[in-house]
Amino acid sequence: MNSLWIALAIFGCLVAASLFMMQWYPKLASHHRDDDTNTVIRLVANIFVVMTSLVFGLMINSAKNTFEAIDANIHGYATSLIIFDRTLRGYGDATQDTRNRLITYLERAIENPYRGDEALQHRNSEAAKYLDDIGKSLTDIKPTIASMKRCFRIFVSSTIRSSSNAGGSSSSQRERFPAL
Structure with a gap:
């Protein structure tokens, strides 16, 4: 609102200066009204x-x-x-608690987008607490051999897809990864 008053004041000053010069222009000396001056x-x-x-x-x-x-x-x-x-x-059902905590973190982060100000004021934000909870729940996960194989397959298949989109040969990559 303050910037509106400043803009109005500048506009008023410009209008006043224009009216003042329209009144005083005929009274100026001739060298001030010359084409070179204009x-x-x-x-x-x-x-x-x-x-x-x-x-x-x-x-x-x-x-x-x-x-x-x-x-x-x-x-x-x-x-x-x-x-x-x-x-x-x-990784399967063992990570469901961590995934739920991740969803909770995202919901809180969307609800409160100004959490960066809290970090500048050295206050712990609610989002940071949820991230700490996610980190703690990650340490509790014990992967099984089957889940590790499943993750490896997902990683390799996404690597093959992304490189084949970039023009690579997927058959040579399948030879390097026979686990697929």
């Missing part, structure tokens, strides 16, 4: 316009870059969480 004033005004547009362009570009960086970070974090959840799912 040309210099126009050039100075054009410099202000160009500089203002340059600054606005740079500000918009900076905001766009910041938005794209945040967007890429969020997509990367979401991808990591999805891969983590799929890996936990590959």
